[in-house]
Amino acid sequence: EIVLTQSPGTLSLSPGERATLSCRASQDIRNNYLAWYQQKPGQAPRLLFFGTSSRATGIPDKFSGGGSGTDFTLTISRLESEDSAVYYCQHYDSSHTFGKGTRLEIK
């Protein structure tokens, strides 16, 4: 089973800055079955990206996903207070696994 390690655990940035969130896989992800979700307090997760870099419906282009192999990133530019959330990566390989999440705080 592939393990996804997200870093940092918590990221604290100011409005207008850019956030880079990392998701590292324990083995090579050859099929690009890597997705990202945003979860705000008290809400269900919301899909941001699938297939590493395909933006889900309604997700603004300030969000971008990328990477390959074992290293994947979610980048959020022009940070706003509403971007405060926990972000999870997820992979499918006959079973689904999630990373433990990165908490993004906007100062």
Added chain:
Amino acid sequence: QLHLQASGPGLVRPSETLSLTCSVSDDPITSYTYYWAWIRQPPGKGLQWIGSVFYGGRSYSNPSLRNRVTFSVDTSKNQFSLQLKSVTAADTAVYYCAREVLQTYYHFDYWGQGILVTVSS
């Protein structure tokens, strides 16, 4: 816009069976493109996929839970269900139902709001 709503008891006693149902609105559950999934989140913790079921009844699940979970589908009601047996306090979590997209990178594109299930005597 697809809408999913999980329902069931909010309190289950240890060793008993947790039973939840997810009602799907505005999209037929009988699609070859989707599975229907259960994902849970213990309080203050991360997400754990429980398993997914196809409308025809075929399913697959998390190896760590496989011997305790059962899934079912009621196409007449556009619902799918989860049963988790022999629960313990470790099964206390918010349980989400979600739509799993097949063929295009296997992800979860719609989620219900979730239901908190507490296991306690």
